[in-house]
Amino acid sequence: MDNFSDKSGVFVNPSELERQRKFTELVKTVLTARFGNEPKAFVHTYGCQGNVSDSERIKGQLRNMGYTFVLSPEEADLVLFNTCAVREHAEDRVFGNVGALKPLKEKKRDMIIVLCGCMMQQKHISERIKKSYPYVNLVFGTFAVHKLPEMLYTVLSRSKRVFEISASDGLIAEGLPTERDSGAKAWLPIMYGCDNFCSYCVVPLVRGRERSRLPEDIINEAKELIAGGAKEITLLGQNVNSYGKNPDCGVNFARLLRRINDIDGDFIIRFMTSHPKDCTHELLDAMADCEKVAKHLHLPVQSGCDRILKEMNRKYTRAQYLDLIRYAREKMPDLSITGDIIVGFPGETYEEFLETVSLIKEVRYTSLFTFIYSKREGTKAAKMPDPVPYAEKSKWFRELCAVQEETAGKRTASMVGKIYRVLTEPNETEGKLTGRTEGNITIEFDGPKKLIGQFVNVRVTDALTWVLFGELAE
Ligand code: SAH
Numbered sequence: 001m002d003n004f005s006d007k008s009g010v011f012v013n014p015s016e017l018e019r020q021r022k023f024t025e026l027v028k029t030v031l032t033a034r035f036g037n038e039p040k041a042f043v044h045t046y047g048c049q050g051n052v053s054d055s056e057r058i059k060g061q062l063r064n065m066g067y068t069f070v071l072s073p074e075e076a077d078l079v080l081f082n083t084c085a086v087r088e089h090a091e092d093r094v095f096g097n098v099g100a101l102k103p104l105k106e107k108k109r110d111m112i113i114v115l116c117g118c119m120m121q122q123k124h125i126s127e128r129i130k131k132s133y134p135y136v137n138l139v140f141g142t143f144a145v146h147k148l149p150e151m152l153y154t155v156l157s158r159s160k161r162v163f164e165i166s167a168s169d170g171l172i173a174e175g176l177p178t179e180r181d182s183g184a185k186a187w188l189p190i191m192y193g194c195d196n197f198c199s200y201c202v203v204p205l206v207r208g209r210e211r212s213r214l215p216e217d218i219i220n221e222a223k224e225l226i227a228g229g230a231k232e233i234t235l236l237g238q239n240v241n242s243y244g245k246n247p248d249c250g251v252n253f254a255r256l257l258r259r260i261n262d263i264d265g266d267f268i269i270r271f272m273t274s275h276p277k278d279c280t281h282e283l284l285d286a287m288a289d290c291e292k293v294a295k296h297l298h299l300p301v302q303s304g305c306d307r308i309l310k311e312m313n314r315k316y317t318r319a320q321y322l323d324l325i326r327y328a329r330e331k332m333p334d335l336s337i338t339g340d341i342i343v344g345f346p347g348e349t350y351e352e353f354l355e356t357v358s359l360i361k362e363v364r365y366t367s368l369f370t371f372i373y374s375k376r377e378g379t380k381a382a383k384m385p386d387p388v389p390y391a392e393k394s395k396w397f398r399e400l401c402a403v404q405e406e407t408a409g410k411r412t413a414s415m416v417g418k419i420y421r422v423l424t425e426p427n428e429t430e431g432k433l434t435g436r437t438e439g440n441i442t443i444e445f446d447g448p449k450k451l452i453g454q455f456v457n458v459r460v461t462d463a464l465t466w467v468l469f470g471e472l473a474e
């Protein structure tokens with residue numbers, strides 16, 4: 001493994017991780033002297049499951065440095081925001097929330113404020129933080145997660161602000177400690193970065209080049225998770241369908257799925273996100289064959305119009321996408337399909353938008369994540385003329401959502417009376433529990449808390465557009 005790591009240039013050198021372990025001990029000593037035994041950290045995560053998974057590794061490192069976790073910034077000695085850059089709205093929220101920390105920091109001078117993640121990896125953002133938010137102590141990008149102990153030590157021991165956003169293609173740091181948020185549901189990253197450069201998307205700019213973890217590392221982690229009580233494992237990557245190319249692992253995603261499916265135990269496998277251009281029949285066959293793989297495919301189409309797909313650099317056509325859906329449904333008649341749509345890409349006309357509407361009617365998605373195009377600095381689309389006003393795009397957006405609501409409502413209504421096996425999750429209302437069907441539709445039902453983390457059968461008794469209600473069944 002060591003030889004392999006050095007040759008591939010994809011993995012963080014183990015000696016670097018050893019160095020960081022030494023800094024972990026140093027931070028612990030400083031913290032004990034300053035706060036007593038239990039300094040408290042508040043960690044908040046914005047954005048996708050990739051960020052949630054990074055935060056689990058950030059929290060694992062903080063835990064090893066001696067931190068315990070609290071639920072509000074007011075109780076914390078360290079506040080960390082792991083940020084998202086995918087749309088402007090996400091960034092605005094972060095600025096708002098960082099601004100709200102100022103009075104807190106004025107009251108509690110030795111509180112440490114840390115910002116990290118995709119948004120910070122962008123130079124114009126970290127410059128803005130440097131200039132306009134002087135009370136932020138540490139800013140680091142997506143490539144520096146494993147250096148947290150060293151960065152924090154510099155902040156603590158030298159009372160110095162640290163900005164670590166050096167550009168990099170990105171490396172994989174194996175073996176970082178992980179603090180998991182939920183026992184039964186686990187996130188398992190299989191790859192990082194993205195090489196697709198969809199013209200609207202900032203992810204390849206802030207997450208570096210596509211790189212895959214080795215199959216053995218993934219399988220070992222999956223086995224550990226299952227042995228530790230995990231009942232649902234979600235494999236994560238920006239484009240899981242191209243798993244295994246860098247470094248060449250000799251195992252593609254279809255084969256990886258089969259190997260995880262072969263692990264003993266009662267658990268369910270989910271994955272996201274699939275890119276249509278790399279979604280092969282081999283993968284769909286593997287999904288159909290593997291009894292532990294949820295029959296749910298999240299396959300973002302973004303647009304139903306060939307000209308827009310080309311401008312987006314998505315590398316498939318509407319017809320190719322629909323062919324895939326047809327094949328997938330032939331193989332898995334109960335397959336639940338979800339997707340992502342962007343409304344109002346630069347230069348899109350109303351007629352082109354209507355092609356997306358016709359596509360979503362044809363596919364009959366279970367649900368959709370629908371976004372109005374958001375201009376991202378540094379992307380190709382940011383330079384394209386974008387004449388349609390936001391108010392007009394919002395109208396199109398509502399039109400599309402109304403069509404999707406009708407499809408979703410019909411689907412949930414048709415589920416009433418049927419029984420589904422779901423993994424029980426907590427629900428905020430006393431006496432209530434939540435679960436999700438294989439197809440990823442939420443069901444609420446009554447039941448005791450002791451069922452949380454177990455599979456149960458639930459009979460659907462009632463349905464709204466996006467949620468089902470049910471009762472425990474035999
Ligand atoms: N890698 C995944 C998705 C990552 S981002 C994929 O390719 O499917 C999640 C979703 O955010 C995208 O599918 C897209 O619909 C949306 N998105 C990304 N950039 C956007 C932008 N600039 N404006 C609006 N939506 C965007």
Ligand code: SF4
Pocket residue numbers: 194195196197198201202203204238239275
């Ligand atoms: Fe962004 Fe496209 Fe990569 Fe998804 S595949 S992360 S949309 S560039």
